[in-house]
Amino acid sequence: MTIIANWSYPTAIKFGTGRIKELADHCEAVGITKPLLVTDRGLSTMAITREALDILDAASLGRAMFADVDPNPTDRNLEAGVRAFKDGGHDGVVAFGGGSGLDLGKAIAFMAGQSRPVWDFEDIGDWWTRANPYGIAPIVAVPTTAGTGSEVGRASVVTNSQTHTKKVIFHPKLLPSVTICDPELTVGMxxxxxxxxxxxxxxxxxxxxxxxxxxxxxxxxxxxxxxxxxxxxxxxxxxxxxxxxxxxxxxxxxxxxxxxxxxxxxxxxxxxxxxxxxxxxxxxxxxxxxxxxxxxxxxxxxxxxxxxxxxxxxxxxxxxxxxxxxxxxxxxxxxxxxxxxxxxxxxxxxxxxxxxxxxxxxxxxxxxxxxxxxxxxxxxx
The missing domain is CATH 1.20.1090.10 (Dehydroquinate synthase-like - alpha domain)
Structure with missing residues (x-):
């Protein structure tokens, strides 16, 4: 059975085999002209990641990638990712992979425009209102596993490397603008x-x-x-x-x-x-x-x-x-x-x-x- 669908709940979801080919189109649709693809170390050398970079490159969007991501992403990974985002002059993130790549990619897009430390935005009360919403870069999410669901979530889990505790960082704009769910990307798991x-x-x-x-x-x-x-x-x-x-x-x-x-x-x-x-x-x-x-x-x-x-x-x-x-x-x-x-x-x-x-x-x-x-x-x- 072939499933092809476009859903608008809870965000724009492009669901179906082969839809990774639409990646550049969706980046451009949300205003991303120079994306940073964020993924984990294991995925960084795999064919599906090279394909995604090729699609971006062919559309003159570059092939920049950040893959210094631990299995349980930390604040150190986040700091390095934000530096890469700013140094590269990027204006959006393609969060690519399982939970680690998705969560860190979203967090990089979020923190790239903030002046306060990430822990100030923990999912407690109305702490999310402390954030500058205009500093949050657009996100296109591409899951390559089927479990975390971070591609449709408004939060990111980041481990505090000092206390070894996981913290949930929340903001409504952490929800990706577009999510591409292509089952073919999960075949090699x-x-x-x-x-x-x-x-x-x-x-x-x-x-x-x-x-x-x-x-x-x-x-x-x-x-x-x-x-x-x-x-x-x-x-x-x-x-x-x-x-x-x-x-x-x-x-x-x-x-x-x-x-x-x-x-x-x-x-x-x-x-x-x-x-x-x-x-x-x-x-x-x-x-x-x-x-x-x-x-x-x-x-x-x-x-x-x-x-x-x-x-x-x-x-x-x-x-x-x-x-x-x-x-x-x-x-x-x-x-x-x-x-x-x-x-x-x-x-x-x-x-x-x-x-x-x-x-x-x-x-x-x-x-x-x-x-x-x-x-x-x-x-x-």
Whole structure:
């Protein structure tokens, strides 16, 4: 099945195979004449990145690239990227790649015109109003994975290299002006990345669905996002060239990011400090802690999960859904516990303190305290 579509929710999305060829046109449409393509080190030498640069170059937009991006982008990466943006006289960003390239590309476009430090724009209250909106450069986003959903998000996650904490930087204009979702760009993803990013999409949908906050639009999007993951993630993992599965997973990733406006929870509040300290893959870390968090939240979400299970065609209510998650993790080669990822349980106190301070903790259905979070982390080991 071939899917070609133009959507205007939550931003302009150009969806379909081969649509990367439109990259230069969309840059010019939003006023970018000298873009800086921001991606990660691994992608910087790959054919899909060279193709994107060739498309820009052929339209006389140059082929400038910044790829000094860590798997969990830091303020140091951001400072270097802003310097490259200013030194090159750029007027917009092509954020290209998975979550790291997308998040840092967006942050570079945001910070290039600001005079205050990035931490002044953390997603707290109305801190975003401190920013100079006229200094934010236009962004065209091109995801090459299907998980983070940053291509349709109004935030960027940046790790503080001094405190090793992840901070969410928010501004409405961090939402890309145009997003190109071309499933062909995800065909070359290794199985481990397909697995980790796909489980990230599931975590976004699952936590948004379980969040106690009121947002019925996100609730519906989260539920359908989970269905797409259930139907198509195993297919994409089994056969990376299954373009239909790749396309539906790109949709699920975007849906998860839209849905979590409703809130996230303990899956993310646990995985954020683990990723910041140990530099683990964010989606894979989410997948590892998912079953213990489901058990932790069961008293508050059992009926909700039973309803979701029925919609997804899973028998057995909460227990059936829990078993499905375990089977899916096994099928996708997800480690069964944090220690299998090479992490020792010697910093649980520190991780727990960071977890309850993480903004995702506020959306967890069961209130997180230092003591119950320590116990939860122990279950994850």
């Amino acid at each position: 290794p199985k481990v990345i397909t697995s980790g990013t796909g489980m990230d999409a599931l975590a976004h949908c699952l936590e948004a669905y379980c969040s106690p906050f009121y947002h019925p639009m996100s609730q519906g999007i989260a539920l359908e996002g989970m269905r797409l993951v259930k139907e198509y993630l195993p297919r994409a993992y089994k056969d990376g060239t299954d373009i239909e599965a790749r396309a539906h997973m790109m949709s699920a990733a975007a849906m998860g990011a839209v849905a979590f406006q409703k809130g996230l929870g303990a899956i993310h509040s646990l995985s954020h400090p683990v990723g910041a300290i140990y530099n683990t893959h964010h989606g894979m870390t989410n997948a590892v802690v998912m079953p213990p968090v489901l058990t932790f939240n069961r008293p508050a979400i059992e009926a909700k999960i039973a309803s979701a299970a029925a919609y997804l065609g899973i028998a057995g209510g909460f227990d059936g859904f829990f078993d499905y998650v375990l089977r899916l993790r096994e099928e996708l080669g997800v480690p069964d516990k944090l220690s299998t990822m090479g992490i020792a349980p010697d910093r649980i106190d520190e991780l727990s303190a960071m977890a309850i301070d993480d903004p995702s903790a506020d959306g967890n259905p069961v209130p997180m305290t230092l003591e119950n979070t320590k116990a939860l982390f122990k279950d994850c080991f």
